[in-house]
Amino acid sequence: MSSVFHGPVAPTPQAIGTLWPLPANTVRLAPDGLLGGWQARNTEATLPHCVARLDTYGNLDNLRRVTGDSDADYRGYWFADTDVHKSLEAAFWSGTAGEFAAETAALLEKAQDPDGYLVTYYQDPDKRDRQWNELHFSHEMYTAGHLIQAAVAAARSAPGDAVAQQVVSVARRFADLLILRYGDSRETDGHPEVETALAELYRVTGHRPYLDLAARFLDNRGHGTLGPGRFGAAYYQDHQPLREVDEVSGHVVRQLYLLAGAVDVAVETRDEALLAKTEQLWDSALDSRTYLTGGQGSRHRDEAYGDAYELPPDRAYAETCAAIASFQLAWRLLLATGKVKYADEMERVLHNAIAASTAADGKAFFYSTPLQRRTGHDSGDENAPGHRLDWYECACCPPNLARLMASLHTYAATGDDSGLQLHLYGAGTFASSGFGVDVRTRYPWDEQVTVTVTDTPAEPWTLSLRVPAWCSDVRLTVNGTPAPARTQDGYLRLHRIWHPGDEVVLTLAMPARLVAAHPRVDAVRGAAALMRGPIVYCLEHADMPAGGTLFEDYELDPASPAAVAFHSTGLFPVTLRVRVRARAPENRPLYRDLRSGGSTAATTTVTAVPYFLSANREPGPMRVWIPLTAQEDQPSP
Amino acid sequence: MSSVFHGPVAPTPQAIGTLWPLPANTVRLAPDGLLGGWQARNTEATLPHCVARLDTYGNLDNLRRVTGDSDADYRGYWFADTDVHKSLEAAFWSGTAGEFAAETAALLEKAQDPDGYLVTYYQDPDKRDRQWNELHFSHEMYTAGHLIQAAVAAARSAPGDAVAQQVVSVARRFADLLILRYGDSRETDGHPEVETALAELYRVTGHRPYLDLAARFLDNRGHGTLGPGRFGAAYYQDHQPLREVDEVSGHVVRQLYLLAGAVDVAVETRDEALLAKTEQLWDSALDSRTYLTGGQGSRHRDEAYGDAYELPPDRAYAETCAAIASFQLAWRLLLATGKVKYADEMERVLHNAIAASTAADGKAFFYSTPLQRRTGHDSGDENAPGHRLDWYECACCPPNLARLMASLHTYAATGDDSGLQLHLYGAGTFASSGFGVDVRTRYPWDEQVTVTVTDTPAEPWTLSLRVPAWCSDVRLTVNGTPAPARTQDGYLRLHRIWHPGDEVVLTLAMPARLVAAHPRVDAVRGAAALMRGPIVYCLEHADMPAGGTLFEDYELDPASPAAVAFHSTGLFPVTLRVRVRARAPENRPLYRDLRSGGSTAATTTVTAVPYFLSANREPGPMRVWIPLTAQEDQPSP
Structure with missing residues (x-):
C-alpha cells in the first residue's frame, strides 16, 4: 500500500483536535451514490469545463x-488568476492533474517575478507601481492564498511528482515574499483567504513562519487600516478585531474565509479563546443569518449578511462561494470540537445551497442561489439570472465548486482514538489504519444506510453514526438484530469487537415535513417550506397545472394532509405531492383594507421537487417558501 | 397686479391637456398648514442648508x-454640478434667489466653455478628451437638464431680472450645443432628465428645436447604443424603445424622469399614443411596484424596480429622488388627463415617502426611505443609515427636495374651463383669473377642509374637490347646509353661481385603518399596516414599553379593536393607539416544524406614529408592517 495522504485541512498532531480526517486515499465515494455521483460528474464534466473556460476567458x-507568450489584453477581474489556481487545486485533488497541471505549473513558474510576486494583473508594466499599494482592493494576498492552496493539494496528493513540486516551489516563493514584506507589518488584505492557506502551507512544510504570518494577519484586522471603502470597514472584515466581534457581518465570503483561517490558526497555536470566538460567530450566523438551504448572505449590493433575521428568499444573495466557505468552516469546527451541529450543517449546505449551484450536466452554474424566482423575473445581471450560466465574468464559484467536489470524499468520515465516525452518508468505502467500512445507501433518497465492516483490529472500537437533527425516528439493526438507537451527542455510538462482514443498518425515517421560520424572519411569514430528510423542496413552474393561475397564486392549505413522497426515476429520484389552493385570479389592488374579504379557490395536487435539482427544465418561476392560506381567506365551512 | 407666472410644468396652449396649472404667484400655502409648513421650513432651513453644503462639499x-478661482481638487461625483443647479432652481422658485443666485449665475457663465459646454468634471484638462465619449456613464445631458430646469425657474419666476437672464443665457448656450451635437444623432444619455428639461425650455422660449431634440432623445432610447454596462441596458432605460415597453423596469429615477419627459413631449406634440404609453407604464408601477408610502424601487444594488410584487420593507430602496420623480410624473399626468388617481398618488407619495425624507428641523435627510429598520440594523453605508444624514456623498436628494418644496404651492390646485379643482388639501389661497378661494384646514390631522370663495365671476362655475380613494365617508355642507356628497370621477363637483364669502365645508372621515397588501407581496404576508387618512403610521422603538421584549417580537392581534386616534401637540399631531401582543422571549431555532407549538404572550397598548415623522427621536428600530398574530400562535380560548 502506498503511503497515505490527506485532503484539505490536515491539522498537525500538536493541534487542538477532537476528530482527525481520514487519509484522502483510503476513502472513496461510489459513483452510484449521490455524493459520489457529484464527484464523478465533477471529474468528468465540471473540471474539464473550467479548464476549457480558463482558455476562452483569457485567464491563462x-x-x-x-511570460511574453501572448499579446492579448488582460481579461477579467484583477483576481482572475485565482480561477487558474482553484482549477489547479481541483485537478490535484481529483487525481487528474496531467497535462493541464504540467502546462500551468510551467506557466506559473515562468510568470513569477524574481522576488516571488505573481499576480498577473499587477505585473502589467502600467500597474507595477500599484503593487501592494491598494490592499483593500487588490486581492493580492487572496490570489497568493489560492496559489498556496493549489500547492497544498499538489504536495499532499502527489508528493513525489515533479509538477507538484514545481507548484509548491512557486507558491512558497510567493509565501516567502509575503513573510519578507509583511512579517513585521500591521497591514492585511481586503479579502481574507491567505490566512487559511498559510496555515495549511505550514502543515505541509512544517515551516512555522507561515503559521506566524497567518496569525499576524488575523491580528492585523479590525484596526481600520483598509479604510471604509464604499461599503464600510465590515466589508473588508476590518471593522473590529476578530476577537472582539460578537456577530458575523459584512461580505459573507470574506467573513467565512476569515473564520476558516482563524480556526486553523487557533487549533495550531492551541488558542482556545480564538477557537471559542469562531464558534460564537458560527452560532451567530446559524441562529439568525442562514437560509433554510444553508446559504448565507442576504444583500446583493455589498454581498453582505445584512441584519439578523433579514432573509429574503427572492433576493437571497446566498453566493455559491459562501456556501462552500460555510462547508469548509463547519468541517474545521467539526474536527476541532467533534460537535454534531457542524456535521449537520455540512449536510444541509452541501445538499441544498451547494448542490443547487450546478446544473444536472455539471456545466452551468448559479453564482447566487435564491429561494424564489418570480414570474417575469428581472434577471438583469449575472447575480440574479433566471437560469444557470455557462460561466461568469466573476467566475469565482465554478472552480471553487470543482475544488470542493474533487475533495468531497475527504469530508464524509473522520477518525479518533475510539474509532470511526460517519458524518455524511454517501455510498463508498471509508478506512483508516486498521479500520475499514463499506457504506451502501441511496441516501438521501432512501432512508437506509448499510454499513459493513471490511477491516478491523482485534480490539473493540466505536463506530459512530451521525443522527441528523432533522430526524426524529431512527432505527438500527446490527447483523439483522434490532439494537437500541440511543444517540449520544447526536451520534449513535456502537462500541464492540467488530468482525469483517458485520453489518449495521441505520434507518433514518424521512417523512415529508412542513417547516416554518422563526417569526422574526419577516420575509417568509405566513409561508411554509417542504423538506424530506436533509433535502429542501420547492415548487417549480414546470409542475404546475396548465391554466390561467399565476404561479404566485398557489397556496398551501395547512389543513390538508401532509405531503407524500414518491420515488421515481429520471431527474428527480424523489418528489413530494402536496395539496395547494389556487387563488382565483382577481384584480385586487396592491393595498386594501385588511378585512375586505377573501377569495374562493380550487384545490389541486401538485409535485414539489428537490430544490437543488430545480432550474434543470425550461426557465420559469420557482419557490421554496409556499404561502399558507391566510385565515381570513379560507372559505367558510 | 403684476403679471402672473407659472411653476414647474406649464404646457403651452397647444398641448394636450385637461387641467391647467394655476399661476405660481396667485397661489399661496399658509405656513400654519402642513404643506405650507413644509414649504416655510424649506425656505428657512433646508435651502440655506443646501447652499451652505455646496460650499463645504466643494460643488462651488x-x-x-x-474659472481659475480655486486650486482645490475636484470633489464629489461627476454630476456634482447638478446639486448647484437644483439649489439654484429651488432659490428661484422660493423667491429667495438673492446673493447665492447672483454669485452662482456669474460663476456658471464664467465657467462655461465658449461652445456652451458646462460640466466641471469633464472640463478638467485631463478629462476633456472624455467629453461626450462615455454617455452611458457621464451624466452630461443629465447635468445640462438640471441647468436648464434652473433656467426655466429663473425665466418664469423672475422674468425681468438680470441674474435670471444670465442663467437662461448659460442654459440656452448649453442646450444649443446639444442641438448642434445631437440634433441628427442616434445617441442619448445614460441618465434621462434632459428630455423634460428641454420640453420645458421650449415652453419658456417657444424655440421648437428644444422640443424636437427632447423627442429625438426619447426615440433614440431602447436601441442598446449605451451598451449593457454592469446592470443591463434597462439600468439606462435603453433596453427597448419606450413605445414598446410594457412595464417599468431598471433604475427607478431614470425610469420616472424619462416618463416625465415622455409626457411633456407627448402633450406638446399631441402624441396620444405616447401619452397612453406613459399612463400604461405608470399603472404598471402602481399596480405591483410601489410601496404603501408611495416610494418606488426595491433593489439597492442597481437602484432598480425589481420584479412585480418584490417589495421588501426592510430593503426598500425607495429613493427620495424616485418619490419626487413619481410626484412630478403624476402631476404631469393629472394635467394631461384630469384623472383623480394621479392626484391620489401625489397625496400619498408626498405625505409619506417624500415627507419622511426630511428631518423635523429640515436639515437632515434620508436618501432611501425603507419601511422597516430592525434592532441592531447594519447601517454600513449611506444608502441604509439608521438615521437621517446631514448630507450625502451622492447628494442628489436634498436639493431635489428643496426644489420640490419651493414649488409645492403650484401643485395643489388646477383650473379648467369649468372652474377650479382642489387636489391637495393645504391651508392657503388659490386663485386664477377671476376665481379665488381661501382654504382653511389642519388636514390631514383634522377631517375638515373649509373652502371660502374670495373672488368669483358672475357666471356659474364648478368648484371641484378631490375625494381621496382612501375615504369611504365624505360629508359636505355649503353655507352651513348639508349638501349631497356625490362624487364624479373622484371629485365632488359643485356647480353654481358663487358669491364671495360662500363657504364649503368638506369632511373626509379618517378612522384608523388596518391595511393588507396583495397576497403576491410575499415580503409583508401576515402583516398589516396602520393608516389614517393619507398618512401611513409605524411603530417606533421609542414608544414601546420598557422591558425585555425585542421590538421585532410585538404582533398586532387582528381580533383586537381597531386603533384609536389621539390628537396631541408636539412632534406628532395625531398618534394611533393599538393593542399588540408581545411574543414571550424564547430561543426558537431559526427553522422548526410548522406545528411545533405557539407562544404565550401578554397584550399591551402602544402608540403608533406617522411614518414620515419617525426617526426624529433616538435611533432605534421602526416598522410600518406589523406582524399579525399567526393562527397557530393564538392562545386557546
Whole structure:
C-alpha cells in the first residue's frame, strides 16, 4: 500500500483536535451514490469545463502576457488568476492533474517575478507601481492564498511528482515574499483567504513562519487600516478585531474565509479563546443569518449578511462561494470540537445551497442561489439570472465548486482514538489504519444506510453514526438484530469487537415535513417550506397545472394532509405531492383594507421537487417558501 | 397686479391637456398648514442648508476650479454640478434667489466653455478628451437638464431680472450645443432628465428645436447604443424603445424622469399614443411596484424596480429622488388627463415617502426611505443609515427636495374651463383669473377642509374637490347646509353661481385603518399596516414599553379593536393607539416544524406614529408592517 495522504485541512498532531480526517486515499465515494455521483460528474464534466473556460476567458493568456507568450489584453477581474489556481487545486485533488497541471505549473513558474510576486494583473508594466499599494482592493494576498492552496493539494496528493513540486516551489516563493514584506507589518488584505492557506502551507512544510504570518494577519484586522471603502470597514472584515466581534457581518465570503483561517490558526497555536470566538460567530450566523438551504448572505449590493433575521428568499444573495466557505468552516469546527451541529450543517449546505449551484450536466452554474424566482423575473445581471450560466465574468464559484467536489470524499468520515465516525452518508468505502467500512445507501433518497465492516483490529472500537437533527425516528439493526438507537451527542455510538462482514443498518425515517421560520424572519411569514430528510423542496413552474393561475397564486392549505413522497426515476429520484389552493385570479389592488374579504379557490395536487435539482427544465418561476392560506381567506365551512 | 407666472410644468396652449396649472404667484400655502409648513421650513432651513453644503462639499469650488478661482481638487461625483443647479432652481422658485443666485449665475457663465459646454468634471484638462465619449456613464445631458430646469425657474419666476437672464443665457448656450451635437444623432444619455428639461425650455422660449431634440432623445432610447454596462441596458432605460415597453423596469429615477419627459413631449406634440404609453407604464408601477408610502424601487444594488410584487420593507430602496420623480410624473399626468388617481398618488407619495425624507428641523435627510429598520440594523453605508444624514456623498436628494418644496404651492390646485379643482388639501389661497378661494384646514390631522370663495365671476362655475380613494365617508355642507356628497370621477363637483364669502365645508372621515397588501407581496404576508387618512403610521422603538421584549417580537392581534386616534401637540399631531401582543422571549431555532407549538404572550397598548415623522427621536428600530398574530400562535380560548 502506498503511503497515505490527506485532503484539505490536515491539522498537525500538536493541534487542538477532537476528530482527525481520514487519509484522502483510503476513502472513496461510489459513483452510484449521490455524493459520489457529484464527484464523478465533477471529474468528468465540471473540471474539464473550467479548464476549457480558463482558455476562452483569457485567464491563462493573462499568465502568457507576463511570460511574453501572448499579446492579448488582460481579461477579467484583477483576481482572475485565482480561477487558474482553484482549477489547479481541483485537478490535484481529483487525481487528474496531467497535462493541464504540467502546462500551468510551467506557466506559473515562468510568470513569477524574481522576488516571488505573481499576480498577473499587477505585473502589467502600467500597474507595477500599484503593487501592494491598494490592499483593500487588490486581492493580492487572496490570489497568493489560492496559489498556496493549489500547492497544498499538489504536495499532499502527489508528493513525489515533479509538477507538484514545481507548484509548491512557486507558491512558497510567493509565501516567502509575503513573510519578507509583511512579517513585521500591521497591514492585511481586503479579502481574507491567505490566512487559511498559510496555515495549511505550514502543515505541509512544517515551516512555522507561515503559521506566524497567518496569525499576524488575523491580528492585523479590525484596526481600520483598509479604510471604509464604499461599503464600510465590515466589508473588508476590518471593522473590529476578530476577537472582539460578537456577530458575523459584512461580505459573507470574506467573513467565512476569515473564520476558516482563524480556526486553523487557533487549533495550531492551541488558542482556545480564538477557537471559542469562531464558534460564537458560527452560532451567530446559524441562529439568525442562514437560509433554510444553508446559504448565507442576504444583500446583493455589498454581498453582505445584512441584519439578523433579514432573509429574503427572492433576493437571497446566498453566493455559491459562501456556501462552500460555510462547508469548509463547519468541517474545521467539526474536527476541532467533534460537535454534531457542524456535521449537520455540512449536510444541509452541501445538499441544498451547494448542490443547487450546478446544473444536472455539471456545466452551468448559479453564482447566487435564491429561494424564489418570480414570474417575469428581472434577471438583469449575472447575480440574479433566471437560469444557470455557462460561466461568469466573476467566475469565482465554478472552480471553487470543482475544488470542493474533487475533495468531497475527504469530508464524509473522520477518525479518533475510539474509532470511526460517519458524518455524511454517501455510498463508498471509508478506512483508516486498521479500520475499514463499506457504506451502501441511496441516501438521501432512501432512508437506509448499510454499513459493513471490511477491516478491523482485534480490539473493540466505536463506530459512530451521525443522527441528523432533522430526524426524529431512527432505527438500527446490527447483523439483522434490532439494537437500541440511543444517540449520544447526536451520534449513535456502537462500541464492540467488530468482525469483517458485520453489518449495521441505520434507518433514518424521512417523512415529508412542513417547516416554518422563526417569526422574526419577516420575509417568509405566513409561508411554509417542504423538506424530506436533509433535502429542501420547492415548487417549480414546470409542475404546475396548465391554466390561467399565476404561479404566485398557489397556496398551501395547512389543513390538508401532509405531503407524500414518491420515488421515481429520471431527474428527480424523489418528489413530494402536496395539496395547494389556487387563488382565483382577481384584480385586487396592491393595498386594501385588511378585512375586505377573501377569495374562493380550487384545490389541486401538485409535485414539489428537490430544490437543488430545480432550474434543470425550461426557465420559469420557482419557490421554496409556499404561502399558507391566510385565515381570513379560507372559505367558510 | 403684476403679471402672473407659472411653476414647474406649464404646457403651452397647444398641448394636450385637461387641467391647467394655476399661476405660481396667485397661489399661496399658509405656513400654519402642513404643506405650507413644509414649504416655510424649506425656505428657512433646508435651502440655506443646501447652499451652505455646496460650499463645504466643494460643488462651488468645482466651478471655481474651471474659472481659475480655486486650486482645490475636484470633489464629489461627476454630476456634482447638478446639486448647484437644483439649489439654484429651488432659490428661484422660493423667491429667495438673492446673493447665492447672483454669485452662482456669474460663476456658471464664467465657467462655461465658449461652445456652451458646462460640466466641471469633464472640463478638467485631463478629462476633456472624455467629453461626450462615455454617455452611458457621464451624466452630461443629465447635468445640462438640471441647468436648464434652473433656467426655466429663473425665466418664469423672475422674468425681468438680470441674474435670471444670465442663467437662461448659460442654459440656452448649453442646450444649443446639444442641438448642434445631437440634433441628427442616434445617441442619448445614460441618465434621462434632459428630455423634460428641454420640453420645458421650449415652453419658456417657444424655440421648437428644444422640443424636437427632447423627442429625438426619447426615440433614440431602447436601441442598446449605451451598451449593457454592469446592470443591463434597462439600468439606462435603453433596453427597448419606450413605445414598446410594457412595464417599468431598471433604475427607478431614470425610469420616472424619462416618463416625465415622455409626457411633456407627448402633450406638446399631441402624441396620444405616447401619452397612453406613459399612463400604461405608470399603472404598471402602481399596480405591483410601489410601496404603501408611495416610494418606488426595491433593489439597492442597481437602484432598480425589481420584479412585480418584490417589495421588501426592510430593503426598500425607495429613493427620495424616485418619490419626487413619481410626484412630478403624476402631476404631469393629472394635467394631461384630469384623472383623480394621479392626484391620489401625489397625496400619498408626498405625505409619506417624500415627507419622511426630511428631518423635523429640515436639515437632515434620508436618501432611501425603507419601511422597516430592525434592532441592531447594519447601517454600513449611506444608502441604509439608521438615521437621517446631514448630507450625502451622492447628494442628489436634498436639493431635489428643496426644489420640490419651493414649488409645492403650484401643485395643489388646477383650473379648467369649468372652474377650479382642489387636489391637495393645504391651508392657503388659490386663485386664477377671476376665481379665488381661501382654504382653511389642519388636514390631514383634522377631517375638515373649509373652502371660502374670495373672488368669483358672475357666471356659474364648478368648484371641484378631490375625494381621496382612501375615504369611504365624505360629508359636505355649503353655507352651513348639508349638501349631497356625490362624487364624479373622484371629485365632488359643485356647480353654481358663487358669491364671495360662500363657504364649503368638506369632511373626509379618517378612522384608523388596518391595511393588507396583495397576497403576491410575499415580503409583508401576515402583516398589516396602520393608516389614517393619507398618512401611513409605524411603530417606533421609542414608544414601546420598557422591558425585555425585542421590538421585532410585538404582533398586532387582528381580533383586537381597531386603533384609536389621539390628537396631541408636539412632534406628532395625531398618534394611533393599538393593542399588540408581545411574543414571550424564547430561543426558537431559526427553522422548526410548522406545528411545533405557539407562544404565550401578554397584550399591551402602544402608540403608533406617522411614518414620515419617525426617526426624529433616538435611533432605534421602526416598522410600518406589523406582524399579525399567526393562527397557530393564538392562545386557546
